[in-house]
Amino acid sequence: MKLWRTPLDVERFRIPHGEVSILVERCKGCQLCVRYCPRDVLEMSDGINAKGYHPPRAKSPERCVACRLCELICPEFCIYVVEVDRE
């Protein structure tokens, strides 16, 4: 993660990493997950689901910090995040 200055206690913290999954058939393409992900992990895809909506996809999954905001904010219950070990 890029930091504008290195915090003194940075060694004491482990930045979690998440794996984001998307159940595309539930998505209605509202873009909230893309817009409000603080780490800019997601983007809208050009593919469509059965109702003709564009679901999002993870463009830079390695940046996800498992904050789960997308999971909570998605009105369609289609995103969830599992915290994983980076190694």
Added chain:
Amino acid sequence: MSEEAQGMGMVDELAGVPTVEEIERHPMDDLLRGERLPHIWCQGCGIGTAVSCFISALMRSGLDLDKVAVVSGIGCTGRVAGYIRLDSFHTTHGRAIPFATGLKLANPEMKVVVFSGDGDLIAIGGNHFIHAARRNMDLTVICVNNFNYGMTGGQMGPTTPTEARTSTSRRGNLEHPFNVPYLAAAAGATYVARWTVLHARRLERSIYKALLKPGFTVVEAISPCPTLYGRWNRKKYGTDMFEYYHQQAVIRHDAQPWEVDIGLAGEIVCGEFVDVERPTFQQMYERLHPDVRPAEDLGLLHRPPTELDAGFEPAPLPPIDVREVTPAQVGTVSTAQVSEAEHVEMRLCGFGGQGIVLAGLIAGKAVALHDHREATFTQSYGPESRGGACSAAIVVSDEAILYPYVTRPNLIAAMYQEAYTTYHGQLAEGGVLLIDEDLVQPDPETGQRVVPVPATRIAEQELGRAQVANVVMLGAIAAVGGGISTEALRQSVLESVPKGTEELNARAFDRGYEYAQGVMASSIAE
């Protein structure tokens, strides 16, 4: 994925999206009736976010889920009870709190949550709300406030900000709205918080606190209704409304409830405004009637288990089906047009939001006003504003029409798989099926004549507006024939669409016409 499918540009774009095998269930699926998803709420509606905050809070709360019940009234938010996999009650309009009160009194060990909208709780149910607060009934109320009546078409209500436009206050609301936290606090609630759904984390935490606190606890969730309130107030998309919250919401926990009115513009004060202790109704009851035995002692509430109960397991959830986007596997491509018989029936079907009903109306007008023939137009759709299956049916005839409904359509235009599945069996012999080929996979076994037209793709990629997919489909209908002359249909399109969009819609119509003709011509050549 087949090579053929990969040749289609759109399919590649789904690379990276998990396939069926990779998909596990969503962690909230344990508390959702997954078979009913996707839910009916519009794209960008915030009710779903409020529900996910509630589910997340409930999962953390440690409450015994067998002893939690959700009660909803009527309205878009009233649907919540139907999506949550808990004991739930979908009650009459405005009466969620009385039902919940009864439930709680008879089952004092239960946690009863009322999850409903502002129209239901604060308008028609306003009196129940203040009196339940006054009694300090042990209920948690989650009030989703979207500033208008969503399900019935965006009318103004008692929470609509002054000067906001709605379908029944076109020059702006001239009344003052209720300030929900003030109302709840004044009436006696023990916990009152307000958040917008953008504050998902904080909303979740407030719901968590409200669930665990005794007494009448109220959480107001300000939530976008982009389809109606947003459209009338220049915030047409869910993201516009979220952006407005982002700019205007301020957190002020120490604000006095009477200071937190919501205006049309200006700030939305959020926070936890009240957190006090008062004896609850139940505590008072137990203090004053120590001699009354709890109802379950009397054997009134729970029937003894029967053999039927043993071994009863809820059915497992069906796996979530992720469809690959492939070009339609078309059975027979039609070459012939629908006959210009004296009596023709047609059906347009899809899901709400695609403009199916409008397209049907345009077709009906074309026949009656421009072709000067007889026509009837009927429509069917669910209570939702967008998302549910809907259909429009037109009968065209040279003689007076004695029965207005379509029974054996000669032409079906289907823009959604479910609609196709429901209606394709009705197609009359020799009839033609028009489908949106990206959204409908026809059954080749039927041997029906199919004309595939990628209406949504054309509208979105060539014309730049997904909304005109219905007009592309009308163009295709004109090409296939069906008792409406092309000029009449085109004329009717131009007269019915919003001013300023005539040129776009004319292009959409012509493109649909040309495409369908191309499909038919190419299948003749083969």
